[in-house]
Each structure stands twice: as structure tokens, then as C-alpha cells.
Amino acid sequence: MTSLRLLTEPSSLCSSTFLPFNPLYKTLIKPTTKPYPKLSPIRSVLQYNRKPELAGDTPRVVVITSGKGGVGKTTTTANVGLSLARLGFSVVAIDADVGLRNLDLLLGLENRVNYTVVEVLNGDCRLDQALVRDKRWSNFELLCISKPRSKLPLGFGGKALVWLVDALKDRQEGCPDFILIDCPAGIDAGFITAITPANEAVLVTTPDITALRDADRVTGLLECDGIRDIKMIVNRVRTDLIRGEDMMSVLDVQEMLGLALLGVIPEDSEVIRSTNRGFPLVLNKPPTLAGLAFEQAAWRLVEQDSMKAVMVEEEPKKRGFFSFFGGAAICQLKCCVHKMPTTPDVRSTNVHILLECLYSSWVNGDPYFYQHQFSRIWKQAISI
Ligand code: ADP
């Protein structure tokens, strides 16, 4: 809905002509007597007004890995992959989780997988027959290594995957912009195979000590393999637990792993719902907090950008000038922006996302989103 239109029709929102007449834009960037320490969080709020610039050579071969299982690698591959497709990039997602594949389920494509890479390598089918086009975005294709619960043929390893990536580059349709590899859990042969063709990595972790320990080990192995461009996504973040000091903050995670931050994804029951429906979260209408966070991560991946974990101080509610446009909530939001950033933490992530929701709902004049979703998301954002 809202962000979808914005992402697919960037030209409809020409920043130079549109933004100066946008009251929210004015409230966000109007110079004040008290200058903001840094403007980067605010600038990125307005990112939907342009198309992201693809950094680096294509295809960008990105492995999504973690070490520990169940932290959200497949969820990240599906959602970041479809966000990239929506941004107009061609994407091939390879499910390298041999035997326990589930990317096809998350994408709702399980009935369309007729051939896998094993059959391609055996000469039983062509590569394009094994590529499954997404139902919604034709520039997103899925490639599975093998049938569920099957074992790989002896000798299938990193070299086979490198051959596959080369074959994808040489396709008649043209080389894809992104090849995402959904890595299996663990650090054994499957992991080594999955990382071999990659030149960059997205490390998914949750803020708990077991996942972090595995993530640290995996970082070392990736570096040994020559993958230096490693960014992390911190998934399943619960700000109520961070506030109660029952969960590590994103800053703690960053300090422990020393990696650039690609995104912070909140714990969201919508993720589980969308997994079960085979309908990736980023396609949800209206958008959810976790969906927007995945979209932002995709945006940063394109531009090889990273984010900072920052904290926002909240000020008491004020009424007055902004009451015509969302009342006290907007006023409070503006106060948050004024104070941004002060102390590093996860807080601004939600405010950041909230700003984007508010901004996109406003430019689209979407009353449904505004009335029903805004208050829900706002409550989450300020309850940190
Ligand atoms: P992995 O591929 O690392 O094994 P998955 O992506 O399959 O992990 O996710 C494992 C489970 O965690 C799934 O049931 C998924 O729905 C759930 N999950 C992942 N991310 C989130 C989140 N941000 N909020 C809630 N549930 C999540």
C-alpha cells in the first residue's frame, strides 16, 4: 500500500518539487535555534523520495548466515529479497539449506519448485527450469539446492555453487543485481559450501548470548574465507526487555561483535503469521513495524550503508501548532526528533520507523493507515 507505491513509483514523488510543499518535511528539517547534533536519522526518513543507488559491482553475492539456527536467516532472506525486488533490482535467492529447506514455504512457492540445482548439475534440466519466479514480483527468483529431506550428492561443495553463480551471471536474461544465499545453521560442510561464492555477508543474530557466541565464531570464519564486508541484523529485539535490562541492547551487541549494523528488527507476531501464510511481511498492507525495518535494511544493503543504534530522549507532550496534524502525538514525535541522537541505544530505530510510517501515510493521504496503524505503531515506539 503506502510504502509499496512510494517504492515502485519514485518518480511520482520528485523530491525537488514535492518536498518543499510538504508541511511534515518542513517540521522535520526547518532550522531551529538549537541545531541537531546529527541529521542522518532525519535525512533517511525522506529516503522514499528517491531510488537507492546500487553500490558495488553486480551481481552482489550476499550470504545470509548466523551460526545458530532459528534466529531469522530465512525470514531475512525472504523479506530483504522481496524488498530489493520491489525497489526494482533483479534478485535470485538460493536456498542453500540442504535437506531442511523452507525459503519456498515462506515465499508461498513450495508448489512451484519442480527442479532443483541437483537436477541441473545432473543434466536433467536447464538452469532456467529450476528458477522459480515469484508470483508477485517477476524480478525475484528462487533457486533450491535440493529436494526436502534429501541428501546432497557426494562431491557437491563450494565449487558447484561458484559454478552456479557464474551460470547465473551468464544468463540470457542478464546478470541479476543480487544473489542472496540462505545459509544453513552450523559451521560444517553446508556452511562452507554456502559462503564460498559470496563476497559479502549479512550476519543475523538475536540479542542473546548463545546466538552472539555463534555469530562471533561465524564472523571469524567468514573473515578467514576472505569475506570482509560483513554487516549484521539484530532480530527479535524486545525493547520492553531491554528497558528492564533483561535483554542486551543493540549497542551491547554491536560492541560484542564489532560489526556494522544493517538493521534492527523488532519481535513481531506478524512475522510468524506471515511465515505461516507464505506471504512475506514486507508485502503486508498496512505495513508493520518489522516489515518496515526489513525494508530499511534492504535499502542500506543496496547502498552499502549502515545505521547507528541511538537513543532518543522523550519530552512531555505539548499541544498547539501541530495539533492540526495528529495532535500531541506529532508534537511528541517532533520533540523526539529534536533530541536525536543522544545516547546510543535501540530507541531511535522505532522512532525512525515511525517517522517513515507517518511520512509515507501522509504523502499518500491514507486515512486508514493514519487512524488505525499510526496509533498502534506510535504506542510501540514511545513505550521503549
Ligand atoms: P533460521 O532460518 O535462522 O533458522 P527462521 O527465519 O526460519 O530462522 O525463523 C525461525 C522462527 O522465528 C520462525 O518461526 C519465524 O517466524 C520466527 N521469527 C523470525 N524473526 C522474527 C521476529 N522478528 N519476530 C517474531 N518471530 C520471528
Ligand code: MG
Ligand atoms: Mg532457515
